[in-house]
Amino acid sequence: MSEALVFAYVMAVGFVLAGLLSSFIQLVSGEPMRFAVEHRSFTKSIGSVLLRVLAGPEILMRNAWRGMIFERRSKVWFWLAAGVAGFWSLLIGSLLIDVLLAV
Secondary structure, eight states, X not given: OOHHHHHHXXXXXXXXXXXXXXXXXHHHHSSOOOSOOOOOOXXXXXXXXXXXXXXXXXXXXXXXXXXXXXXXXXXXXXXXXHHHHHHHHHHHHHHHHHHHHHO
């Protein structure tokens, strides 16, 4: 398998994980995830931050898409956010695959 296909596969795994986590939280809470962290107990705040780190690419892409469509932001900002979200999902996907292979 070529390196580009492995790269795309790992990135897709990261996006899927981010989307699943974000959709699950929205299903449970009734609200879409945001980057804002509520200040509750220390352990809940740490868990909230970790959840947002894993679901970050989906949150970023949703915000960028809404900004481009509804707020008429430049497409340059959308593609910049897409690049950041792609790199972020690549990191998350490689972390998940590494954990799964270790188990």
